[in-house]
Amino acid sequence: MALDRWIGLILLGVCLAYGYAAWFTMDDNLAPFMKRNPIWPSTFPKVLSVLAIITSLIIVTGLEKSTPKDADIDYRRLLDYNVGQAILLLVLMVAYALCLRPLGFIFSTSAFLILGSVTLGERKWLVIVSTALIATFIVWYLVQEVLGIYMRPLPGFIGGWNV
Amino acid sequence: MFEGLLIGLQTALSVQNLLMVIGGCLIGTFIGMLPGLGPMSIIAIMIPVAISIGDPSAALILLAGVYYGAIFGGSTSSILLNAPGVAGTVASSFDGYPMAKKGKAGKALTIAAIASFAGGSIGALLLMIFAPALSSVALLFHSAEYFALMVVGLSAIAAFAGTGQVAKALLMTFVGLIMATVGEGALFNMPRFTMGIMDLQSGFGFITLAMAMFALPEALFLVLKPNKVEGGTDGEIKDLRISKSEAMAIAPVIGRQSLQGFFIGVLPGAGATIASFLGYAVERNIASKEEQEEFGKGSIKGLAAPETANNAACTGSFVPLLTLGIPGSGTTAILLGALIALNVTPGPRLMIDEPQIFWAVIMSMFIGNLVLLILNLPLIPYIAKVLSIPRNYLIPFILFFTLMGAYIGQNNATELLLLVGFGVCATALRFGDYPLAPLLIGFILGGMLEDNFSRSMQLYDGISFIWERPMTLGLLAIAALLVVLPSYRAQRARARSEGIADGD
Numbered sequence: 109m110a111l112d113r114w115i116g117l118i119l120l121g122v123c124l125a126y127g128y129a130a131w132f133t134m135d136d137n138l139a140p141f142m143k144r145n146p147i148w149p150s151t152f153p154k155v156l157s158v159l160a161i162i163t164s165l166i167i168v169t170g171l172e173k174s175t176p177k178d179a180d181i182d183y184r185r186l187l188d189y190n191v192g193q194a195i196l197l198l199v200l201m202v203a204y205a206l207c208l209r210p211l212g213f214i215f216s217t218s219a220f221l222i223l224g225s226v227t228l229g230e231r232k233w234l235v236i237v238s239t240a241l242i243a244t245f246i247v248w249y250l251v252q253e254v255l256g257i258y259m260r261p262l263p264g265f266i267g268g269w270n271v
Numbered sequence: 272m273f274e275g276l277l278i279g280l281q282t283a284l285s286v287q288n289l290l291m292v293i294g295g296c297l298i299g300t301f302i303g304m305l306p307g308l309g310p311m312s313i314i315a316i317m318i319p320v321a322i323s324i325g326d327p328s329a330a331l332i333l334l335a336g337v338y339y340g341a342i343f344g345g346s347t348s349s350i351l352l353n354a355p356g357v358a359g360t361v362a363s364s365f366d367g368y369p370m371a372k373k374g375k376a377g378k379a380l381t382i383a384a385i386a387s388f389a390g391g392s393i394g395a396l397l398l399m400i401f402a403p404a405l406s407s408v409a410l411l412f413h414s415a416e417y418f419a420l421m422v423v424g425l426s427a428i429a430a431f432a433g434t435g436q437v438a439k440a441l442l443m444t445f446v447g448l449i450m451a452t453v454g455e456g457a458l459f460n461m462p463r464f465t466m467g468i469m470d471l472q473s474g475f476g477f478i479t480l481a482m483a484m485f486a487l488p489e490a491l492f493l494v495l496k497p498n499k500v501e502g503g504t505d506g507e508i509k510d511l512r513i514s515k516s517e518a519m520a521i522a523p524v525i526g527r528q529s530l531q532g533f534f535i536g537v538l539p540g541a542g543a544t545i546a547s548f549l550g551y552a553v554e555r556n557i558a559s560k561e562e563q564e565e566f567g568k569g570s571i572k573g574l575a576a577p578e579t580a581n582n583a584a585c586t587g588s589f590v591p592l593l594t595l596g597i598p599g600s601g602t603t604a605i606l607l608g609a610l611i612a613l614n615v616t617p618g619p620r621l622m623i624d625e626p627q628i629f630w631a632v633i634m635s636m637f638i639g640n641l642v643l644l645i646l647n648l649p650l651i652p653y654i655a656k657v658l659s660i661p662r663n664y665l666i667p668f669i670l671f672f673t674l675m676g677a678y679i680g681q682n683n684a685t686e687l688l689l690l691v692g693f694g695v696c697a698t699a700l701r702f703g704d705y706p707l708a709p710l711l712i713g714f715i716l717g718g719m720l721e722d723n724f725s726r727s728m729q730l731y732d733g734i735s736f737i738w739e740r741p742m743t744l745g746l747l748a749i750a751a752l753l754v755v756l757p758s759y760r761a762q763r764a765r766a767r768s769e770g771i772a773d774g775d
Contacts, residue, residue: 110703111702111703112439112703112704112705114703115699115700115703115705116442119442119446122446123445123449126449126464129464134463145729146728146729146731146732146733147724147725147728147729149461149463150463151725151728152452152721152724152725153449153452153463153464156445156448156449156452157449159445160442160445160446160449163438163441163442163445164442166438167438167439167442171438189495189496190494190495190496191495193494193495194491194494194495197491197494197666197667197670198491198691198694198695200670201670201674201687201690201691202688202691204674204687205674205684205687205688205690205691206684208678208684208687209684217671220667220670220671220674221667221668221671224666224667224670224671225663225664225667228494228662228663228666228667229663230661230663230664236664239664243668247675251675251679
């Protein structure tokens, strides 16, 4: 089975769960007076779930045959590409998300930019570090002063204010 | 209308807004040139900036500038490197790149710039004429018709956006609509489908989703498969002038393609990409025999046609956005999301309630096109050097900007995890050849669609509004036709080619 039909199957599962929630569990805690309305909070989701389940069934059963086209990237040859780099970058993004608050903006961002370049194979350390630091400070200044959004610059234990 | 023009001119000519146009065009050109980054990613990245400006006209002017700047910049990399940065400029490389290889890169860039300028300006002129007319018709619409109109828009997008795979595009639209129902709806004041998670109470963030659908997968694709840019031209860009006979040759092409491109752009689902390919095909068909030979080998007509058409189509795609509040493409959907975030609801009332926004955007289009022409043309040789920015620096920055955008929008670190999660899902969907624009458009229209549906249900005490209002019924019939016809045609085409070659 091709990838697109597997995805269709996963989406079918999601739609079934959504449909179950819309048809069977959502109306339970609806106030009685609301039930006299022609439209309930669950009405639109009910319609959607039915339509979505039908279309995903069409894809899963292969009723509409997919015409393989020469996409710019072919998942069958995925291992020929730089998958490792891509996954490392995603891990870096998750790490950034988790570190942004506790470690402060300046440290997390410059570390992210430096490690990102290194992951991609750059080895000119001086250039990497200086562009990362300059960019970090510029963005921090813009966000903080121009846009007026507060971001804790330094780690909490050094003197970043508590938010 | 004259009054509106003056208001628009006054707003657009303020120092702040002039800076917005110039800045937007430059940023758009700059990023649009980088192969692999489309206008949607750039606009998604720019949204947090635009929203924090706070002034809706300035924000829309900035984003519109980025949009046509990106299309303009995309043509530069199409011509010089044969590596289109934007799907809408792929057709420009058919003739632009051969010209550059022959050493006429300067001439090709000039023709592209003039054609873009003319297409954009004529498009803006047409927008000025048609948008008010359409919005006065749209004022007669009730919520039932709005509901039906949105259904038409969504099904048109599904029918045209997919690569002949209507079911996939439709499923993506439904997934978008389903995602829009998560959180607390305006109509019912009760949380739905939040699974008890507090962070989902306000629904998914639109910026997060836009970044995750477009910017993140594009950056990941750049990592996965480094764009092999072969040689390109040797960088010498000189002789930007074009001769009088060449100008005479492309003038009628520009005239025809501005009109055609504009009207294709107005249609939902058909945007700059379709307009440019169709423009190229039409011009090749109506050219004389000798000129037809030239197409693909460096014909100036073959370059002018897609360049005019894609810019006119960009402008045309603003018509449904500004008059009906229904986006026809992924890019205008993102613009709609930005406007809603700024408390402006585009639609027929926009021209009456906030004429300065409407007219300022149109006026800024003229200014923007002029900026692109006079600012970018002399700068092109220098900007082209930027194309060699090492991706090792570029990609971490793109990823960082997507993270920053999602964070600024919601001020919430959970949003960043959602961004990465959705980004991975979106990449998988792209591997499976699922179109992502319908998902985002569905997500953005979902709230309004449900509101209008609910309102008509309440007015008519049931679904009888569908057959009691002829216009609603007619629109819904069109929507059904739009979905059924392409899949039927594809089915028949496949039946005909059955037995010749069938993969699996």
